Amino acid sequence: MAVVITTATPVFSSADDRQTPIARTTKLIVEFAIPGAPTESIDVKILEDSVHLLAPARDIEYVSALALGWPVRPDKAEAIYENGLLRIEVPFKDPMEDAVKVAVKAGGLETKTKSNESPELMSR
Numbered sequence: 001m002a003v004v005i006t007t008a009t010p011v012f013s014s015a016d017d018r019q020t021p022i023a024r025t026t027k028l029i030v031e032f033a034i035p036g037a038p039t040e041s042i043d044v045k046i047l048e049d050s051v052h053l054l055a056p057a058r059d060i061e062y063v064s065a066l067a068l069g070w071p072v073r074p075d076k077a078e079a080i081y082e083n084g085l086l087r088i089e090v091p092f093k094d095p096m097e098d099a100v101k102v103a104v105k106a107g108g109l110e111t112k113t114k115s116n117e118s119p120e121l122m123s124r
Contacts, residue, residue, distance in 0.1 A: 001062050003032055027091045028072055034062045035084030042081060046074040046090060053086070071095055 030051055034042070037057035045052040048071040055062040070092055077090035 001033055001064060003030065003064060003066070027089050028068065028070075030066065030088045030090075032062070032064060032086040032088075033084060034081075034086055036060070037062060037081075037084075037086075039081050042079075042086060044077075044079055044086070044088060046072065046077050046088070048072060048074060048093060051088065051090075055086075 032053055032055075034053075034055045034057060037055040041056050043054040049068050051064075051066045051068065053062065053064040072090045073093045074090065077088060079086060079088045081087075
């Protein structure tokens with residue numbers, strides 16, 4: 001079974017629209033060559049961090065598990081099977097989307113300034 005993994009990047013109208021390379025990439029595209037597998041027998045499951053495939057075909061059982069390096073939105077995934085090629089497209093998720101902001105409190109001790117250091121240390 002051959003597997004191809006690519007990403008789709010939108011075209012921007014101006015430099016102001018550009019962001020970091022991963023922010024510009026909108027979706028993950030995974031293609032599995034699984035000839036002979038009936039469409040109804042293909043079982044694809046996607047989590048935020050992985051893609052799992054099970055597809056029995058004639059005398060072969062195709063099995064694959066891919067770990068992803070960037071979270072995706074499994075509920076938005078689309079899969080098309082045509083001529084023995086399964087193509088899965090799933091949008092990337094902003095990894096900070098579920099982040100919780102942590103309040104930062106001032107500590108009790110302040111850092112000493114250089115004026116409080118001994119003259120020997122300051123002359124170095």
